[in-house]
Amino acid sequence: MSDEKAPPPPPGHLTTGTAPLTLYIQHLLQRLRAFDRRRPMMWDLSVTGFWVVVAVLDYSTGGWRSVARNVDAPEPLVLLMSLCFSVPLLWRRRRPMAVLVLMAPASLLNIWTGAVVQAALLQLIPAYTIALRLPLKNLAGAGLLMCLPAAAGAIAIRGTADRQLVSYLWAFAFVTLLAIAVSTRREYTEALVERAHRLERERDQQARLAAAGERARIAREMHDIIGHNLSVITGLADGGAYAAAKNPERAGQALEAIGTTSRQALAELRRVLGVLSEPAPAADLTPQPSLADLGTLLTGVREAGLPVGLTVHGSPPPVPASPGQQLAVYRVVQESLTNTLKHAGPRATAEVTLTYTPTGLDVRATDSGGAPQPPRNESPSHGRGISGMRERASLYNGTLESGRLPTGGWQTRLRLPLEDTHP
Template sequence: MQLLYSWFRRHPTVADAVWAGLLFLVCLLEGVSQLHTNRDHADTGGIPYPMTAFAVISVVLCVLLVLRRRYPDVTVGVAIAVGLAQVAFHWSPISADAALLVIAYTAAAFAHVWMSRLTLLVGTLAGPMFFYRFATGVDHRTLTNAVLSLIASSPFILSWVLGRLTRIRRAYYMELEDRAARLERERDAQAKVAVAAERARIARELHDVVAHNVSVMIVQADGASYVMDSSPEQAKQALGTIASTGRQALEEMRRLLGLLRSADSVGEYVPQPGVEQLPDLLEQVRTAGLPVAFSVEGEPRELPRGVELTAYRIVQEALTNARKHGGPEASATVRIRFEERSVEMLIEDNGRGASAQLARDGGEDGFGHGLIGMRERVGMVGGTLDAGPRDGGGFRINAVLPLAPSRRPSTAPST
């Protein structure tokens, strides 16, 4: 039964045709009965019922019942004309007139607004027209006539109201479907934005890993080749630094690539670096030939993971630029100051100043991943970044990262 009901809902015209067929059978039975009645009227000298009009009205109304969903405005207009013709020619109501109630429902549910309002007006007047045209022997007091007219019009009005409720419900469902489709589109757009943001984040991470570790390896390789003959022991130490730096870079790249894999495999990779790893980073930079002074001011505290990673990457990027562009006699200072609601980082070098222009162009590689990457990282945590040439030569980077109010102290990184 449920399958049959679902099938008819998917094929409403077929359902209307079935109901029209049943109504037509009723009209045939009424026509046979009316034919015998007309013969009796003829034998007694009475006025026979117009059978031609009966047949035409029955066929037209049944056909309109089938076509009412496909051509609602035309169907309603023809039905109104048929009803008015019956009243004008004094044709008594017949069984096929039951289709007029369905047409009134169709006008309110499917036709245009102006046709729906016209149908309501005609349906409201149908009772008075029927009452004064066909009723006989009725009390002609005004109140009684009004009540009887209202009763006669109520089937049309109720059919119209039911159709109006159907239209409202259909519009509500369409609005829900439109809203669901809009939300789905917004969800897809947000997913694309999230994917783009994740790709940008991974690109920044890869840039930081490659730029820092590869530059250390290049410096150590150049130094090893320079002292290979004169000081084999120093060359051996440089090669060891290259190997350890390469392993560190490989571990970080494995971690980043693990983010692109399934969630089950992400846990196999090392965690993201933070402030605690700064001493190892500074030692690596010093080994590569850049003297670095490190100081911590204020009371150290536990930082959110996003702020820790941002702080680590800013120091890493700044020291990488200083080592590559500061010159052979350059040195750098890193100062971290903990405030109640922020942590301030100041990285300065006294190099020859060439890094200033390179940083303005986007970093040491010229592809927009240096200073731009720093600004993106700082912006993601709601901080500010000030970068530019330092008085007296060199370059400075000052970053302020906001924090929540302090809850408990944390061990400061030592060098």
């Protein structure tokens, strides 16, 4: 025999002979509530008709005589009292106080005549509705409407206080506590449902925010990769076209550099897009660019025709900057040199300066300008270049300044705190 257990039945499914009694009861109550929501008037007529039939049967079979103090009470009066206790139940949900008011004279008559028809217990149904749905101040009025006839009968008929008044008080107290318990449980369940819905909405909102943040991060990466490499390729292509007529060997070197740069750009794009299209275990785990890759970056820019130098002041801290901080520095330098290639003109030169201080890292990328070019975009609202650099700086509590120099060139300056990198 197999030791595997059968899967549990789906919610709401009942298996004959195996489901606990409580599941059957819950299932039945759910069906009754669903029927009540669909056809409330039909439900009220069904409930009222049931109790009218029970009251009339109690009268017709003489069952009321088994508990009556006066078995000789007029039968038409007994039938009238039975109908007065059962028929008003049709309005028990819309006008429960009015129903109790209609039943109160019949209750007084029932006690005074000694008939004591058992249909008088139907007063507990509107009393339960009042305790369940109406404000607390209505509960006192309901108690008076139920217990005053019993109190009057106990005063007029000696020896009936224990049998009538006390039983009415206990019955009213019971239905009141039951209604309070049901109301409390209903409110608690509604609060749990609302809390679950709120948590679900917050979860969806967090997921949307995380997705938006990830899209922004990927957009920055795509912009930096494509923008820089296309600028390098454009510079190489212009230089190769110029050298093709005079120095074919130099043109061939430019084409070879274009191919190398294109392959590097494609590899970086595949790495970024692989994170979106592949499961986490299969994603490309190539490290992100760091400060150690600045030399390779500058070599590619020089091959594109932009003379650029690198100067480092100070010493790196004992604990190096985090990978995210190093990537931010790399991308800022990359974007700055890309802007120089686009806007500074063919005779421009550039300089990158890294200055380590006791509390941080200062990165300057400057160019000398050149032939007049269209103005660079300094507004973060009209492109992702400078705004993307500012976003990267703000991720690590850094600041970024970018603007034109008095000499006509352009400077981008990144200040990045590195306090957290010290031991």
